[in-house]
Amino acid sequence: MATELERTCPDCDDEQTFYRAAATNLHLGLKTKWYCPDCGYGFVRVNGDIDSSTA
Structure with missing residues (x-):
């Protein structure tokens, strides 16, 4: 991964x-769970198909 x-x-x-x-x-x-080290923005992906940043 x-x-x-x-x-x-x-x-x-x-x-x-x-x-x-x-x-x-x-x-x-x-x-x-993924995060941006510059601003702290984060989002979650489930199985690579479901992405919380597009919700």
């Missing part, structure tokens, strides 16, 4: 490297 993820941060309004803060297995799949 990767510990870094490149994507646009909505708070920084720029391409950032997000770091994995935590990961756990659920009945839906792997739940992973």
Whole structure:
């Protein structure tokens, strides 16, 4: 599992490297929490398909 993820941060309004803060297995799949070290913005992904940042 990767510990870094490149994507646009909505708070920084720029391409950032997000770091994995935590990961756990659920009945839906792997739940992973990601955060931006520059501003602290975070989001959750479940099994790579469900993304809280798009909600």
